Amino acid sequence: MKVFWFGHAFFKIVLDDKIICIDPYDESIGYVVPKNLSCDILLETHQHHDHNNESIINGKYELIKKSGKFFFNNISIEGLDTYHDEEMGEKRGGNISFILRSKNYKIVHLGDLGCIPSDEVIEKIKGPDVLMIPVGGVYTIDKDVAFELTNKIKPRIIIPMHYKTERLKFDLDRVDGFIKKFKNVFYEEKLEINDSESLIKYNGDLVVLEYLG
Secondary structure, eight states, X not given: OEEEEOSTTOEEEEETTEEEEEOOOOXXXXXXXXXXXXXXXXXXXXXXXXXXXXXXXXXXXXXXOSSEEEEEXXXXXXXXXXESSTTTTTTTOEEEEXXXXXXXXXXXXXXXXXXXXXXXXXXXXXXXXXXXXXXXXXXXXXXXXXXXXXXXXXXXXXXXESOOOSSXXXXXXXXXXXXXXXXXXXXXXXEEOOSXXXXXXXXXXXXXXXXXO
């Protein structure tokens, strides 16, 4: 398993024999759009311009932008309906949180989650190997709610996303406040897990990925 971060909520995940991209943005938000990017599966958590720029993905791919269960050889993907705000979608609409499963790994990308999800959703996403969680506030949960949620979900590895950087053009909170909540923080160019034994070095730890741009 390999996880790459292109900034904001945009990730590329190599899982078994599939390449999965999640939430591609357009350049208007400040990040540089990756060149020559292709994938087998494209996931979109919601239809805002900083999460659904399909035009930058080359070639053919399976597009998933709705909730439900989907199967691709040894990989399953489940989209769960959540909300983009604390008022059940009244302000910013719905959001899909995705669970990716292979034989060895469970990965959760929460999208632009705006509130603590239902107990039913928490039960489904609980205990992932990797959790990608928004921490920047304003349009999503903030660092405090994100930390509360990680304690409920109990992931092995936590990757923060959707926070203010030097490139991002609109205001969110920076990641620093979230980082301070953790004893063990790893800074990586990418997350690479070769087998179950290599997960031993992480135990509820934070992994801050470098922006690849």
